[in-house]
Amino acid sequence: TQDRQDAVAELARTRPDLILVVGGFNSSNTGHLRRIAADFAPAFHIDGPDCLISASEIRHKPSSQTEPAIAREWLPAGPLSIGLTAGASTPNRVTGEVIERLLALRGIEPPDWMRQGSAE
DSSP states (O other): OHHHHHHHHHHHTTOOSEEEEESOTTOHHHHHHHHHHHTTSOEEEESSGGGOOOSSEEEEOOTTOSSOEEEESOSOSSSOOEEEEEOTTSOHHHHHHHHHHHHHHTTOOOOHHHHHHHHO
16 A cells, blocks of 8 residues: 555656546545645546546546546646556556546557457
């Protein structure tokens, strides 16, 4: 847990335009990672790729609420840097699916190695 908190603080210092934190909505650790990230950039706690509804809507869990909420206009147009981290119990597969969904929202084909990895 401490390693992930240190890593998200280091990631945030790179000054991404926004940060996604992937993990279960009931995970206090993942919520804490989002709070750390939010000190540096807009940060959204999502539980998987389905939370990325569209380039204009995201379902996320604000730290001040017990239930997920919908944020609008979360993904700025144009080139941007997105930081991505995940809670300790989040499977790598879910993180990969979030990356694929982000690429799809931008109309970018995932690289071959990503498509091959998801088929296995």
